[in-house]
Amino acid sequence: MLKRFVIVMLLAAMMSTVGLVSLTAQDSIEVGPITQAIIDRDELICGVNASLTGFGVVNDAGEYVGFDVDFCRAIAAAILGDATKVSFRPLTGAERQAAIQGGEIDMMSRNTTWTLSRDTEWGVIYAPTTFFDGQGIGVRAESGITSIEELDGAAVCVQRGTTTELNIADAFASRGLDYEPVPGDDGPSTFQAYLDNRCDAWTTDKSGIVSYHATSPNPGEHAILDINLSKEPLGPLSPQSDPQFAEIIAWTIYGMMNAEEFGITSENVGEYLESDNPEIQRLLGIGDNASGSYLGIANDFMVTVLEQVGNYGEVYERNLGELVPERGLNALYIDGGLLYPMPFR
Structure with missing residues (x-):
């Protein structure tokens, strides 16, 4: 009986230790080299299109605007807490590979198709597709x-x-x-x-x-x-040299899609901070729910992203609503589209 008690206590101690190690690892994520460079310079460098209305263009005020541009701003908000801390690098189609391989940019969000050759030869990690095209x-x-x-x-x-x-x-x-x-x-x-x-x-x-x-x-x-x-699946991409940074990009995009599904917008996100829905609590990093801490950034990073940039639907409507009013494949799965955001858990 004593032997069985000792074994049970040892197993309990082991499980407790495993849980502690897991929590400690979660709270002490080591950021990757690109993420650290962004933090050190206090600015994200993002490659974009400068001449495609709706996706990436310079307006009359000299500001970059567009669907792809807004995802750059969302990543800046996630990492730096400020969607304006972005330096945009205009790229032609022929300049993209050299820019991403040469370290000229941290990431690219420039209507670029996800293909096998680019995935491997360019040495990049594609984020979730943000626009399904043809x-x-x-x-x-x-x-x-x-x-x-x-x-x-x-x-x-x-x-x-x-x-x-x-x-x-x-x-x-x-x-x-x-x-x-x-x-x-x-x-x-x-x-x-x-x-x-x-x-x-x-x-x-x-x-x-x-x-x-x-x-x-x-x-x-x-x-x-x-x-x-x-088939032309378009979306952001980043160098394979920093998978931790790629995770931040991916989960920021998933977060924006999840927010649209939950009905959380830039206008009402504050109202959801008191939500008792566990899925929303995890998405927004409310209370003891881990969110950004898994990624080495502010736990409530999605609150900042949504406040400053908005959810996926807002980004789409703001930039493409008049050009491509029917979202089609780019609607959420609950509306017959292909957008199926991964869960924050």
């Missing part, structure tokens, strides 16, 4: 063209150094069609070549086509073919 083809409405087959032998403007360039080649080849590529160095120059009648059609992600057509001199003169040439 490649399309833009044409002049007066041309009467409604299918890719009608573009056999046509000239097509396309941005070089992108998956778009590879996808359009595959699309024509797989259908036994010919075309003449007219390459552009970046999005604006590619679209301008199309406007200058150097090509019969042009191609990029559908969200980009919508953006450029909407901001063109005569939006009604253009149309988009009813075809998806590819």
Whole structure:
């Protein structure tokens, strides 16, 4: 009997120790090199697009605004407590790999497709997809063209150094069609070549086509073919050298999606600080519930993110609500979309 008692007490002590080690490890997370660099300089350096309305552009006040831009601000809020502490680096499509590999930026949030080759050759960690897109083809409405087959032998403007360039080649080849590529160095120059009648059609992600057509001199003169040439999951990415930083990016995005699901916004987040819902308590880091402490940042980091940037739905509506009013795949799973945020537990 005494022997059994001793064994039980030893097991209890061991379990207690395991729990203590777990709690101690949780409360003393060692931040990664990129996270530490951000803290030391008191600023996040984020690579973005500077010429795609809705996603990343410089407004008349000289400020960067857009859907992708707001995720940079959210990460700054999560780590530094201030969404304004971001230095933006405008990047063309061809400049992205060198910028992320060379340490010029801490992270990138610039309509960049998640692919096998980029994931491995670029040496990056992709965050959860923030925008599910597909490649399309833009044409002049007066041309009467409604299918890719009608573009056999046509000239097509396309941005070089992108998956778009590879996808359009595959699309024509797989259908036994010919075309003449007219390459552009970046999005604006590619679209301008199309406007200058150097090509019969042009191609990029559908969200980009919508953006450029909407901001063109005569939006009604253009149309988009009813075809998806590819899957284009777009989202932020960061170097593989700091997985701890990548976790902060991922869980900030999941947090913004979860907040939309719970109905927590930048306007009402304060009201939820007294919530007795355990899921919301964990999301917001209320009381003894661990949240940011798992990531080595402020436990209530999501409160700051939501107050200063908003939830996913707010970010979408603010930047893309007029351009792409139907969220489609980019709606929450409860609304028929693909956004399925992981739980804070």
